[in-house]
Amino acid sequence: MHERLHEQLMSMARYVRDPQHNAPPPGIEARRLAVYRQLFFGNVESLLSGSFPVIRASLGAKQWQALIESFYADYRCQTPLFTEVSGEFLSFLEEGAGEALDLPPWVLELAHYEWVEAALLLSDSGEPVHNAGGDLLDGVPVLSPQAWPLAYQWPVSEIGPDYLPQQAPEQPTLLLARRGNDLQVHFSRLAPLAHALLASLQARDCTGREHLHALAEAIGVDSAAILAQGLALLENLREQGVVRGTRN
Known part of the structure; x- marks a missing residue:
């Protein structure tokens, strides 16, 4: 039975x-x-x-x-x-x-881009322990768990019924997706250095100085050449709440 x-x-x-x-x-x-x-x-x-x-x-x-x-x-x-x-x-x-x-070849990336909004809205990742006023250069910067750097081959933020690209552009689409205090997900464009820095913060724990040194090596310049710009970028990201501070 x-x-x-x-x-x-x-x-x-x-x-x-x-x-x-x-x-x-x-x-x-x-x-x-x-x-x-x-x-x-x-x-x-x-x-x-x-x-x-x-x-x-x-x-x-x-x-x-x-x-x-x-x-x-x-x-x-x-x-x-x-x-x-x-x-x-x-x-x-x-x-x-x-x-x-x-x-179409852009469907997968567009699907990821659309999924990100729901994933961030529903994310229950807790706030990491951090020192909000810590030294971002010699301390270890803490990236907000509700801030995701994104890189796409296709211009996902522009694709729609009226724009269906047949070929990917030469430059990638670099974005930051962030859930704000208003509990809404906001997308913003990123410059290559900002995206590279955020991706580095997301990937490993080390001091801000070490992150910037590694980025300088990757692009083939002396670290002193981007130190001031990099520190200013970190401070700006802290003001926006993207970087929460430094590890205790």
Whole structure:
């Protein structure tokens, strides 16, 4: 009895996920199965439409529908939480769904850009222990966990139905995503030095002086040439709340 019920439920689940490649369970009207299909698929499609509105609008209804159907049929989410489905969709794209469905090459980066906003809004990362007035040059600067430096090959902040680039520009799009005190996520452009410094702060713990020395080596200049500019940048980032201070 239990095995029979299990097989009936699995048969229905397979059909609801992918009716094109799975037979319907016996004994259930097609009309009723269509209701179940629309209920479950419609909820997922609605959730992802709200999470990725620019991708949805840019791909158009037909290609967007095919993408969501592929995700719904083929991908096995690792979480039951609706708030994390957008992250699962991003993982689905990272695993190569774009190539299989012949999606535009900018879809993955645009999906990440749209996902960042929700991820930062829902982030529960606690405030790190720090000295707000610490020496940013000889102390170890602390980056806010709600401030993420981002780098994209495609101009993700400009892509939309009216601008669908065919070729990536020569210069990357460097951004800072930050959740402010107003509990909203704000995006701002970054200069290459600012992005490199923030990425360095995110990657390793060392003094501000050591971060700037490593950056100077990377671009082939003497560290003294960027020390004053780098310190001014760190102080400016502290004023904005992007750098919280230094480690105790």
